[in-house]
Amino acid sequence: MLHSDIKSRPTYTQLEPDLSGSQHLLIVEGDTVLPGRLDSLAGTFAPVEENLHTWLVGTQAGGLGLGKVWRLPGVADVVDAFACATRGYGIGDRLYVQGTEPFLWSVAKAAAIIGFSAEQIHLHHAGSLRRRVWCTHCHTVTEDVTTSIASCAGCHRHLLVRDHFSRRLGAFMGVMVDAEAPGEVPAVEESFA
Amino acid sequence: MSIAFKPEETFRGDYSYRNSDAAVLRFPFPFPEDRYMYSVNIEPHVRSGPSDVFLRPFDVDEHYIAECRDKAITLERDPGRCQVLPHMMMAQWDTLELLMENLSADYPEQFSLIKEGDDFGSRWTWINRPLGIEQSFIFGNAETLPCEPFEYITRQAQGDFAICDQRDDNLFMDAGMVTSQADWSLEFDVGMSFMEWHGPVPLAHQTGVFERALKYLLMLRLGQPVRRLNWTMSINPRLDTSPESYPEWGPDRASVTPDNAGQKVHLRVELQTLWRLPRSNAILFPIRCYLASLEDLARVPKWGARLHRVLSSLPPQLVEYKGLTRYLPAALEWLAQHDDGRELPVGTEPGITTLGPR
Structure with missing residues (x-):
């Protein structure tokens, strides 16, 4: 977990499903998944698995199935996928993102453009501090x-x-x-x- | 009231900016005591105070024309110094109205505003004599101005302006015209919340100063503006001390010696005021910058001595944050000759009404 006294930097939390949401999208930067960690994420998100999509981004994202799984080569593809989203995301959607800080904010910005509010987005820092x-x-x-x-x-x-x-x-x-x-x-x- | 403008003076290149005797005597000197004390020091922005700069809500002085020209140069080089997020149009008109009404009421020789009505859709005519501008437009219709209303009016005003949108019990810096800033970047900070944009300030976060200030500002009322003074120092009378142009002015900090500090080192005081805006409920935050060299200030004996004492008592984190590290010793050495250790009266007033010869 990233601890910091930088006032302008957000506090990142552990991911857990927000049960007030009706659709859940979990986006994970594959490089930041420690061995065994995806299993534990799967456990955490089990309560919403029926309505969960998982986007695994980059290499070595393991073979776990968390709801409906997509594999995307890189963060640019996530941004594209949002930009081209034909399904309207609404107030019932929840977005969870795990990755390095640049990854988190690339995804969060792209999501904000298509209408996600800050309250719908949960960010968890993992991996390199770069x-x-x-x-x-x-x-x-x-x-x-x-x-x-x-x-x-x-x-x-x-x-x-x-x-x-x-x-x-x-x-x-x-x-x-x-x-x-x-x-x-x-x-x-x-x-x- | 007539003002003897100095249209040719410059804030870059040959730095021909100078203060007249009257400008020195009305300088908003910020230190009432000998020791440096950090405080929020917010007070009502009423038409009185220890300096004449407080007599009118938006002070216009002898540097007006030259400052507007310097602002235009900076904007030409870096248009990103003016930014307005799309939801801020109402606050733009609020700002234009506030400035035009106050300037024309307080400086009728220089500015006039002729209104055919108060509401959106009315035809207004704005006359700015020092800058030679006459503009008719429809209040509320941005198409009828040469640029958006916030940029239009703040190009014709001294100092920087930010507009803070109020939502979720917080303030967000969602617009700004920032060409004379003490080393902060609008391009980086635009859209930030109150705590975020104050992030780099040392010492104050731990004492809860910003929480208290935010709470106070969220309750700011229409027609009851408030003010505070802030200060730092600049080498040469340069308005554009932005991080963007730091490679240009940074080397000046290494050029200060005990011999030239009196001319080169300037106290930079910001008169910061805060205004609730009527239609948008946003807060307008004008930051009006005043510059005086140590030589100017030392012509007021109380100020020369006091500045020496205050600068001697700064916490090291603050010296670093304000960027004084490299030249503070030279400035202190220069000021020491103006401090004989006598007791100084509390307060920021100059204590004299005329200056001795230079």
Whole structure:
């Protein structure tokens, strides 16, 4: 479980079915499933299995059946699936997402666009602590950052990864670390492995 | 009231911005005591106070024309400094109405508003003489303005503006015109809740300051605006100290020496006011920025000495958060010559009515 005193970062909880919902969609980033963990999720969601869809995303998502199971190659396919959803999602739908933080917020944003409210979405952080970093200077997003200072994929400045999180961008803020004294870059630490 | 505008002064490049003697004496100096005290310090935004900047709800001063031009330059380079989420149109009109009515009532020589009615659908004519603008439009019809109403009116006002939408017992920063900010990014923060956008502020979260402030603001009433002062420091009189442009102004922080600190280091005071808006029930949050160099401030003996004492007593987390680390020692060394250790009266008033020669 991810504990944090970053005020702008949401608190992530363990997933459990919200019995006030009538349809349940569980989306799991396959890489974040520990051995045996899918069994335990299956147990947790057994009460709603009749009305449960599970989307397993990425590799090695195991062979468990949790309701109706789909397999999707990557998070982009989840976003596409939402964008193309012909079935109208409504107030009875509940969405549960497990994965790394960038995965959680990619899915949550795509779901919000088709009408899911914050109360219908439950997010559980699992797996790597890697961060998506948004460059304050050129506004490019750099994915899979595990270090305290990262090179921006857009402008190539050295960005200090600040503990300030935007749900809208699903990203942490990156600020040029050597703006005041160009070239003075502190030691890079592996902070978000 | 006539105002001697200084249309040619600049807030970038050659930084020709200067305060007249009158502007120094009306500076909203924020420190009533010798020690730094963190407080929310919210009070009613009434037409009085220890500085003339409080006399009118939206203060217009000698820097008005130059500031509006600097804002236009920043927007030209980075249009994302003005953002409005789609559900905020009603709050946009609320803001336009509030500003036009107050400016035209308080500065009739400079601004006029002619209304054929108060309601949506009425024809209004707005005249802004300092900027040479005359615009007729239909109140409530954005098509009749050159841009959306919030951008239209805040381009013609000093300072930054945010609009907070109120829902779910929370405030969400769902619109902003932000070109003179103390190092926060609207593009990053837009849409955030009150606690989220205050996330990076050190020390205050632990004491419950933000919970109390939010509770208070949720109950803010129409016609009873409130205010507080906030402050930081900037090198050079630069309005655009955004994180977006930090690579441009960051190196200036390394250029300060005990010799040049008096001219380079500026106290940056924000007069923050909060207004309930009538139709949208949103809260308008204007952030009006005042800049004065240490040299300006030290011409008021009480302020020079007090600033030296306050800056000497800052908690280290705050020094870091405000970005002062690199140059604070040089600024303190410069200020020390203006502090003879005498006892200073409590309060922020300058205590003098004319300044000695520079």
